[in-house]
Amino acid sequence: MEHRIDHSLARTARAALTRGQGTLGLGWRRFNASPYRTLLVYLLAKKWLFFAVLVGIAMLDLPLPEGLTEAGRIVLTMSVVATILFVTEPIPLPAVALLIVVGQVLLLGLDSSEVARSLMSDSVLFIMGSLMIAVAVVKQKLDKRLAFLIVRFTGTKTSNVCMGIALVSGVLASFIGEHTVAAMMLPVGVTLISLTSDDPARVRRLAIVVLLSISYGASIAGIGTPSGGARNAIMIGYWREFFFDPGNPETFRYAVDYLKWMAFAYPVFLIQIPFVTSILFWTFRPKQKSIARAVVRLRAQLADQGPMKPADWATIGLFILILLGWILLSDGIGLGTVAVLGAAAFLVIGLVRWEELNNGVNWGVVLLYAAVISLGVEMKVTGAALWVAQSFLSLLQPLGVDSGFGLWAAVSVLTSAVTNTMSNGAAVAVLGPITLNLAVVAGEEPLVIGFITAISSAFAYLTVVGTPACTIVYASGYLRTTDFLKAGWKMMVVSTIITLLAAWLYWPLLL
Amino acid sequence: MEVSGDKRFRILSCIDGSDESYRGLHYAARLGSGVDADIILLYVRAVDQDMRSGGLQPRVFRENLLDWGLDLPGINYLKKGREALAELGIMSDHWTERAVHVDRQGDPLGDNSIEYTNRAGKKIVLKLIVAPDIVEGILEECETNEYDLLILGASERWRPGRRKSFWDPAVAEKVVARAPCSVIVARELKENYGHLICTNGSEHAIDVARKDAILASRCQCPISLISVVPEGESEATAMEALTRTRQAIEAEDVVVEEILPRVGDTVEEIVKAGARYSVIVIAPSEIRPKWWLLETDIAYQVMEHASNSVMIVR
Numbered sequence: 001m002e003h004r005i006d007h008s009l010a011r012t013a014r015a016a017l018t019r020g021q022g023t024l025g026l027g028w029r030r031f032n033a034s035p036y037r038t039l040l041v042y043l044l045a046k047k048w049l050f051f052a053v054l055v056g057i058a059m060l061d062l063p064l065p066e067g068l069t070e071a072g073r074i075v076l077t078m079s080v081v082a083t084i085l086f087v088t089e090p091i092p093l094p095a096v097a098l099l100i101v102v103g104q105v106l107l108l109g110l111d112s113s114e115v116a117r118s119l120m121s122d123s124v125l126f127i128m129g130s131l132m133i134a135v136a137v138v139k140q141k142l143d144k145r146l147a148f149l150i151v152r153f154t155g156t157k158t159s160n161v162c163m164g165i166a167l168v169s170g171v172l173a174s175f176i177g178e179h180t181v182a183a184m185m186l187p188v189g190v191t192l193i194s195l196t197s198d199d200p201a202r203v204r205r206l207a208i209v210v211l212l213s214i215s216y217g218a219s220i221a222g223i224g225t226p227s228g229g230a231r232n233a234i235m236i237g238y239w240r241e242f243f244f245d246p247g248n249p250e251t252f253r254y255a256v257d258y259l260k261w262m263a264f265a266y267p268v269f270l271i272q273i274p275f276v277t278s279i280l281f282w283t284f285r286p287k288q289k290s291i292a293r294a295v296v297r298l299r300a301q302l303a304d305q306g307p308m309k310p311a312d313w314a315t316i317g318l319f320i321l322i323l324l325g326w327i328l329l330s331d332g333i334g335l336g337t338v339a340v341l342g343a344a345a346f347l348v349i350g351l352v353r354w355e356e357l358n359n360g361v362n363w364g365v366v367l368l369y370a371a372v373i374s375l376g377v378e379m380k381v382t383g384a385a386l387w388v389a390q391s392f393l394s395l396l397q398p399l400g401v402d403s404g405f406g407l408w409a410a411v412s413v414l415t416s417a418v419t420n421t422m423s424n425g426a427a428v429a430v431l432g433p434i435t436l437n438l439a440v441v442a443g444e445e446p447l448v449i450g451f452i453t454a455i456s457s458a459f460a461y462l463t464v465v466g467t468p469a470c471t472i473v474y475a476s477g478y479l480r481t482t483d484f485l486k487a488g489w490k491m492m493v494v495s496t497i498i499t500l501l502a503a504w505l506y507w508p509l510l511l
Numbered sequence: 512m513e514v515s516g517d518k519r520f521r522i523l524s525c526i527d528g529s530d531e532s533y534r535g536l537h538y539a540a541r542l543g544s545g546v547d548a549d550i551i552l553l554y555v556r557a558v559d560q561d562m563r564s565g566g567l568q569p570r571v572f573r574e575n576l577l578d579w580g581l582d583l584p585g586i587n588y589l590k591k592g593r594e595a596l597a598e599l600g601i602m603s604d605h606w607t608e609r610a611v612h613v614d615r616q617g618d619p620l621g622d623n624s625i626e627y628t629n630r631a632g633k634k635i636v637l638k639l640i641v642a643p644d645i646v647e648g649i650l651e652e653c654e655t656n657e658y659d660l661l662i663l664g665a666s667e668r669w670r671p672g673r674r675k676s677f678w679d680p681a682v683a684e685k686v687v688a689r690a691p692c693s694v695i696v697a698r699e700l701k702e703n704y705g706h707l708i709c710t711n712g713s714e715h716a717i718d719v720a721r722k723d724a725i726l727a728s729r730c731q732c733p734i735s736l737i738s739v740v741p742e743g744e745s746e747a748t749a750m751e752a753l754t755r756t757r758q759a760i761e762a763e764d765v766v767v768e769e770i771l772p773r774v775g776d777t778v779e780e781i782v783k784a785g786a787r788y789s790v791i792v793i794a795p796s797e798i799r800p801k802w803w804l805l806e807t808d809i810a811y812q813v814m815e816h817a818s819n820s821v822m823i824v825r
Contacts, residue, residue, distance in 0.1 A: 179565035468565025477584020
């Protein structure tokens with residue numbers, strides 16, 4: 001009986017809700033059903049694509065600026081359009097890479113084989129190889145042993161645990177890349193949080209400091225060594241491409257090897273570590289001063305892993321060999337060759353299957369970097385980068401920041417702003433040719449400006465999409481986008497000051 | 512594709528882990544307490560921005576999380592929702608369970624749902640879907656599976672006194688503007704305080720009032736009516752509108768508890784009087800405005816300025 005009454009109620013309710021719909025918003029409903037709606041939805045979704053195309057057409061249609069060649073204008077137009085598409089993403093980013101390739105052939109009139117050759121360089125090989133190594137390392141499940149080490153040494157005080165997480169994340173990320181470390185450390189962080197309380201509301205501030213310790217710890221470390229991130233390999237490639245001449249010994253310093261990079265950048269990373277924990281605790285002030293319960297439970301979970309297995313030792317040994325290869329051999333055979341060799345070794349030994357690497361690496365990213373680096377080289381070849389650098393410098397002159405410390409600060413701020421809107425590798429690939437030419441025009445040392453550009457590209461602390469580590473920890477579901485803003489601006493200020501101080505006081509000792 | 516039964520009243524309750532979304536779910540449970548109503552709990556996960564994870568596919572770190580025995584965020588939120596329904600006694604008797612997985616957007620986790628059905632055919636569905644963005648996911652779900660009512664929590668920044676973003680409206684704001692069905696935006700949603708239905712005496716307003724009255728009668732929610740006329744007009748005009756609306760509602764065997772004739776600013780009066788009720792019920796203009804003109808519509812202004820929950824009836 002009750003069943004029937006309820007059905008009757010449902011019919012009445014539905015009838016009531018649909019009654020009168022024949023007149024209510026009829027025009028709108030007709031429009032909804034028409035193909036025009038599909039067209040309108042498509043146009044709205046792709047508005048930034050049309051905007052980028054219009055900007056491109058306008059740039060090509062304007063009178064040629066003084067000092068810029070026609071080829072330079074085309075490359076500059078392609079760069080501006082690509083940048084708009086990187087930031088707004090109306091189309092998949094690999095599609096932007098494909099359009100860059102096509103544009104170089106159709107708009108610049110370059111030979112397609114020449115363009116194809118320009119896509120593969122040691123930097124691209126390095127990016128490809130290190131991504132495969134990253135997947136192979138994550139697959140070895142060494143994260144549990146790492147977690148055990150951290151909680152064994154840090155004790156149970158929340159600030160110590162967070163400092164330990166930031167330090168371990170940082171040191172590892174400086175060698176194997178922030179994305180690898182974030183992927184490995186995310187379960188450690190989430191487990192600590194969930195063992196403290198099942199109720200996300202009660203552990204919200206704790207979750208922020210733990211997870212941001214992972215992401216910021218890894219982000220500041222990505223600049224520590226050339227293998228820390230794609231941006232480093234890209235900058236090393238640009239120095240070599242733009243300034244290195246095998247016949248001129250004076251240019252040999254532009255062939256930056258692994259150790260030389262570390263000498264410049266590693267101290268900058270190390271000095272930042274204590275600031276990460278301080279800033280996070282100062283900003284979010286978690287209620288739990290100690291997470292003894294979670295640490296004890298995590299230790300108990302991890303203690304029964306048993307002794308290290310042969311595969312674990314093989315992974316560690318292989319990684320040390322790859323590291324030694326980067327340090328000792330990269331000057332001769334290139335960072336990329338060592339990275340690819342390392343990836344091949346993981347496959348040959350059988351620590352990882354090709355299917356796992358193939359599924360774990362986003363090959364679109366490799367294509368994207370290849371295309372952007374290729375465009376960056378064209379920026380230099382056609383003189384577009386030089387023209388932009390001169391124009392930018394003329395803008396800085398009235399402000400009195402066209403040389404020295406002021407120029408360094410301007411480059412750092414420009415790079416920080418750009419890197420918060422696109423991936424740091426793409427930011428360096430786009431800005432590198434411009435800032436390096438800026439150094440030439442302003443009479444500054446290209447190594448200093450190059451390091452400032454590469455290091456500042458890591459200051460993408462403000463947004464979820466700023467760095468891979470931020471994107472990965474955000475996927476835990478514990479963070480809000482505003483959390484990155486609250487602590488990120490403080491991190492940006494501290495990181496910028498430390499970098500500029502290093503450029504002023506420390507790097508001159510190495511030049 | 513899920514087929515919607517013609518005879519069932521379907522409520523879509525959006526869950527994002529916030530307290531507001533669970534208060535909305537409690538209300539959905541009350542409205543859908545009859546056996547003929549289905550409640551669908553929806554969590555929309557924005558598709559992974561795989562180009563942003565530095566070249567590692569998101570599946571690498573997601574699989575790592577699962578390997579540690581950790582649930583993904585949306586699953587936890589939906590489980591909490593199911594527990595809340597169990598505590599309310601909605602899922603106390605025997606229920607059969609059916610899990611469905613659909614590959615989506617190239618995302619390895621895809622869309623997942625668990626459908627619970629009891630002997631009387633009532634369904635509770637936990638649904639975790641992947642979409643390019645949250646708004647598109649909710650709207651696509653509404654359009655694909657034809658819901659009668661959508662309940663979602665008000666976004667934190669879409670509240671009185673909060674700074675609004677012209678370029679990036681809050682999720683609830685965008686969903687309300689485009690949803691094809693009636694929508695309740697939950698703000699501090701309290702039960703048992705009844706519905707305040709706004710009317711101006713037009714056929715459209717009376718029709719909307721009648722629809723909501725029938726809906727409210729499902730959960731024994733008391734109904735009140737309000738009509739506001741501008742300064743300078745007679746209160747008798749408001750009273751006339753209220754009388755006509757009351758007659759239409761009572762013709763459906765639903766009792767109107769209180770009528771409130773008011774003179775003054777429409778939005779201000781409705782917001783002020785509505786604060787005492789669980790939900791303010793209002794209809795948008797018959798001619799649906801273009802999205803950039805939303806704020807000219809009284810319904811959307813009430814939605815924006817009210818401190819409690821508002822229902823837009825379509």
